[in-house]
């Protein structure tokens with residue numbers, strides 16, 4: 204049996220995803236201990252997990268440092284990594300949306316100033332609708348941009364909607380639904396196909412319960 208390297212996104216989503224792996228018999232008890240350790244191995248079940256920054260998981264998988272990984276659809280759409288998308292885990296459900304100040308819609312005649320962490324998604328969306336935009340790429344706290352008149356709108360992830368609500372913003376348009384996906388490195392999918400297929404089938408079975 205070949206060892207499978209699995210990249211998990213550090214944080215709540217990664218812990219939930221790991222919970223499913225644990226349920227289907229690929230647990231690694233040490234992970235649950237409170238520590239700063241980042242790599243965990245269970246030789247018997249043939250898996251090695253490591254915690255990566257969520258936006259970096261696809262990089263590990265694309266370059267083969269991880270055979271499989273859990274990554275948000277937002278990251279897949281934004282960076283377009285060359286990986287196989289195997290399964291929708293239905294976790295971390297949220298949506299990519301255009302939002303702005305409540306009760307105000309930007310004039311359609313002027314170039315739309317869009318603040319976002321997701322430049323590619325925003326560009327593709329407005330291009331498909333023939334709308335001219337000016338992208339302002341930010342790295343976080345996107346919601347303040349329209350409040351300070353840095354932008355007209357934002358394109359960002361909306362989960363519960365409370366960040367928007369508490370800042371007097373509202374969704375103008377939904378762009379795309381997002382959830383966590385299981386992805387695989389393309390070469391690993393060939394050379395470790397039995398191992399990957401086995402895990403994938405077990406995950407699918409668990410998700411259908």
Ligand code: PRP
Pocket residue numbers: 342343344345346359360361362363364365366367
């Ligand atoms: C994300 C996203 C929104 C918020 C949405 O931010 O960018 O700001 O969560 O969640 P809600 O609808 O449940 O309020 P994150 O916490 O990742 O921080 P960021 O400002 O660095 O993007």
